[in-house]
Amino acid sequence: MTAPQAGAETQVTDAAAVAPIADLSYRHYDGPLKDRKLRWWIVALVGVRWAMKRWWFWLLFLLSSASYGFWALMLFVESRLGPEFRQMMFQSAKDERFATVLFRSYDGSLFWLMVMALVVGAPSIAADNRTNALQVYLSKPLTKADYLLGKWAGVFTVVFAATLLPSLFLYAYCMLSFWSEGFFRNEPWLILRVLGVAAMSAAGFASLFVGVSAWCRSTMMSAAIGAGLYLASGIMAFILWMALHIRELEAGHPAAGALLQNASISGVLKSMAWNIYGVTIRFPMRGPNMPDGLTLHPPNVWVMGAAYSGIVILGLMAARFRVRAVEVVSG
């Protein structure tokens, strides 16, 4: 090896100066290998990071948070305008005042939460199915349960955070603004209800859309089926409710058939949140058939709880049944 001639336009890096020919030999790893307990969390983090890098995630987050902002604004206006405005807007028992606001905020955000869960959940397994990427995952010390739990937890975490953060914002606003009006004395367990609703909502959406995703080989198909199930069940329940209870409605009983009215995915989630917050919704407007206004109680918790459990269990079972490392050729 001869040294470069003086004046030659040769740029030599430090490494090259030490060894003119690059060392491209294989380097062994002699460090330890860790046996991680929370292997599923690695899979979940991939999903969470993927969602957080998308602009539409933040747009959907803002849209789903909008109803919390609206109700915070209503509370602010109420605090300025006094009890008359409250009678008009917030007829609720003393110990349900802030729970009602939080529930109605959640109800207003439900559609956007569904869209967010859909765009995060629909590709979760379908994209892996399309590329058979599960082969890569399962060639690592990772079980099928780790993989499934990870995928589920990825969607759960995103929806949970998107539900919880604006709820906590509204909760904090209520706590700081209405401390002197007996916020903690009247509704001491409200924070637990907030956590419960966020977890319930996230688990429902994650199970549904991960279950659908496991059966699809295309993200678009998964999203279409997921959205179809959600919207179609809502439309069907509404049509049936209207058809079967039209006479009661005309007679001034709008609460009739509350179970049927909520016999949809959105209805079940809303009903569960309603039960967790444990509020009675009172509308002050009066009509010829409603001289005392309208009062709505939460649908039966056992029926709705069973329906909710069905959605979660069916979604998880569907995913568990379908997920496998290799495509099996049927006979």
Add this chain to the structure above:
Amino acid sequence: MIALNRASRWYGQVIGVNDISCRIGPGLTALLGPNGAGKSTLMKMITGQLRPTTGHVLAFGERTFANARVLRRLGYCPEIETSYEDMTGRQFVSMLGVMAGVPTSALQKRTEEVLDTVRMSQWADRRIGGYSKGMRQRVKIAQAIIHDPELLVLDEPLNGLDPVGRREMTDLFVRLAGSGRCVIVSSHILYEVEQMTHSIILMDRGRLRAIGDVYQIRALIDAHPHRVAIQTERSRDLAKRLLDLSYVLSVRLSQDDPTQLEVETRMPDLFYDDLPRIVLRDGFLITGLDSPDNNLEAVFRYLVKG
């Protein structure tokens, strides 16, 4: 390192792997066979992704199916083409490194090392979605070796690579095998396999047709005479001399090239011993000597295509 004991895998009525028993030790072994031969099924059984319907598949003395202890010592590069289009190559390799058990403290350095090994450092921060097929293949190989496994299973790892890439990866596999690892490579490009190893497993229609050194296997194929092509100016004279040998079955002179003759013999070892003696005694000038049967292509042709 790997032991298969009467392993079979059925997909409903379709058989993927049929009653295979063999042992695979350290070094580089090529898994060969036409499409549908059962190579991928066998690889998935070895990597613990498929449970054998009957029989056993063991690695390091343990059953492979969904066995985390085995998977920790195993690296697998599947045949899939695309995955995780939104991740960068570095994120992809690093994520799978974490799953393989590389501690967070060593992850960055190790990721850099393996990306360097597969010549991907330069493009590691680009999205996989923008990678060529060859680049994807390289990051897949990188994720397979990140935890420095003792057993490396590579399903068609040279697909999509350019000639330089093929050579680089072939050299890498040979180096890994040379350091005592068990490297199993499936390929349908016989020429490349021949450059890598002489140790083969030949499969056809789910069955094991041959296992071992390609030359030894060829020598055992008695049904097909061994052909030797010789090039000399005095081809007719040499043909006469060779026909005097009792173990020479036929000598054929080429019509296109009068200097070319092809000899068929059932005893190639004896033939190769006698040929130099004849050449020296009668003063033949040999300008070319080749055995079209003494290669992987011939073994494959005889055993698979009949």
